[in-house]
Amino acid sequence: MVDSKKLITATLFGVVIGVVYGALPFEIGDSLIIFEAVLLSLSFILLGPGGATYTGFVNGLVETPLQLSFGPFVFVVAFLYGVLVDLFCSVFKVTSGGKVHPKRLVASLTLSTVIVGAAATYAFLAFGFGTSAPFLELYLPILIIGVVSGTVGGFLGARLWERNLRHRFTPVQQPAN
Numbered sequence: 001m002v003d004s005k006k007l008i009t010a011t012l013f014g015v016v017i018g019v020v021y022g023a024l025p026f027e028i029g030d031s032l033i034i035f036e037a038v039l040l041s042l043s044f045i046l047l048g049p050g051g052a053t054y055t056g057f058v059n060g061l062v063e064t065p066l067q068l069s070f071g072p073f074v075f076v077v078a079f080l081y082g083v084l085v086d087l088f089c090s091v092f093k094v095t096s097g098g099k100v101h102p103k104r105l106v107a108s109l110t111l112s113t114v115i116v117g118a119a120a121t122y123a124f125l126a127f128g129f130g131t132s133a134p135f136l137e138l139y140l141p142i143l144i145i146g147v148v149s150g151t152v153g154g155f156l157g158a159r160l161w162e163r164n165l166r167h168r169f170t171p172v173q174q175p176a177n
Helices: 004-023 026-031 034-047 051-066 072-091 102-126 135-169
Strands: none
Touching: 004 034, 004 051, 004 072, 004 135, 034 051, 034 072, 034 102, 034 135, 051 072, 072 102, 102 135
């Protein structure tokens, strides 16, 4: 059974991501992926496998109407990012024994960001959404900033969890009598 407090938090994460990225031009939002990376990593930590996918789904539902010119592309990218975060966090066993392993979380977010960033950039250009600007001048810096942001986002997600959120979402153990 999923804790309703955790589910509500993950839903709010998705709504916040969708509203923030929906208000930004696509290229700027993709270069500032750190915000989304942090919230997706926290969603995985809170809900376990499926948490980041759920938050990415909610994000896609909120962001798509705000970015109608890109159609379902926005939804697919948001959802795919959540799926990849869940996949790599599960494969790398980011959470085990009630602990979060920061290096594994960073690796998971970095790989997820690289894959979704490269796929989204390729699709963005292939579908004709991009400008005629040379790849190296516009899109390569966005990819590089996105990868760095994903890496930093994984680190910040682990830090936020350990320093600020773990005690709010982890039940207090009662001493045995």
